[in-house]
Amino acid sequence: MTKNIIETKNLTKIYGEQKVVDNVNLHVQKGRIYGLLGRNGAGKTTIMKMILGLTTTNSGEITVFGNSITGNEKLIYPRIGAIIETPGFYPNLTGTENLEIFAKLRGTAKPDAVKHALEIVGLPYKDKKVFSKYSLGMKQRLGIANAILHEPELLILDEPTNGLDPIGIAEVRKFIRNLCNERGITILISSHILSEIALLADDIGIIHNGVLLEENSLAHLQKMNDKYVQLEVSDTARAAVILEQKLGISEYSVQADNILRIYKAHIDMALVNKTLMLENISVISSQLCNDTLEDYFKKITGGEGIA
Ligand SMILES: Nc1ncnc2c1ncn2[C@@H]1O[C@H](COP(=O)(O)OP(=O)(O)O)[C@@H](O)[C@H]1O
Ligand SMILES: [Mg+2]
DSSP: OOOOEEEEEEEEEETTTTTEEEEEEEETTTEEEEEOOOOOTTSSSHHHHHHTTOOOOOOEEEETTEESSSSSHHHGGGGGEEEEOOOOOTTBBBBHHHHHHHHHOOOOOOOHHHHHHHHHHTOOOOOOBBBGGGGHHHHHHHHHHHHHHOOOOOEEESSSTTTTHHHHHHHHHHHHHHHHHHHHEEEEEESOOOOHHHHHHHHHEEEEEEEEEEEHHHHHHHHHHHEHHHHHHHSSHHHHHHHHHHHOHHHHHHHHEEEEEEEESSSOOHHHHHHHHTOOOEEEEEEEEEEOOOHHHHHHHTOOOOO
């Protein structure tokens, strides 16, 4: 059984007249990286803020670690690390000094917590450089170090690679992956960049205008968008039965308008045609197709796409 570390039920947030989060049912599974993907303004930050209790909900439920967040704040929030927008660090202190203050404030960290967290994100310990002199990449890393100081079981990262260069993005991706694989930390991460999420996440939720349009494993999404043969037939329901029963093909889907897709690039089309025709199903057309994930996202977000 898969265990959900975060679950939302019909989560809704209204600003003014606008439903910026619209009946969202999110499922973040234990020990996995969940990528929340959506354009700017889609509702990603608002969802994360609601999960963290930083903003109220209009309706719906949020469960974290199996408990409703309402009334269980003291139990839940010490077990979460998060960065939402820019963390407030002191500009005239070094990274180490900043983290030591946060560690003390939380009062939970082990003696070498700061050193350890800096090591994970690849920042020097007891370096002389003050925060205001940090590059954007270093600031982002310090933010993540701060979020993992208390060894949380769940990490919520809102666009942690925003504004980083490609090398910086790759490095951040690597240690986020390590946090998940080596420490078993469950991670909810958001991004507006498809390629970034596709390289990091195990599961993807696509949010568009506040609506969660799709939620699935990356592996499944990739498979769905792999090579397939698209058939236009006179009767999809009967064709499907024949594919399964006479040809042993089970990886197919029935689309709208007499279209059926077989997710297998190498099939004997002559045999498929012949078998269907013998059952009085006409094959109007057949073609080999190959959608990319990007094509898919464009399609489900109504042509606008993501990134
Ligand atoms: N405090 C607020 N007051 C009014 N509208 C807001 C507020 N915060 C966010 N919004 C609106 O809610 C929508 C979703 O925003 P947000 O969750 O920040 O999206 P994302 O993080 O995906 O870019 C946007 O249209 C944004 O303008
Ligand atoms: Mg945002």
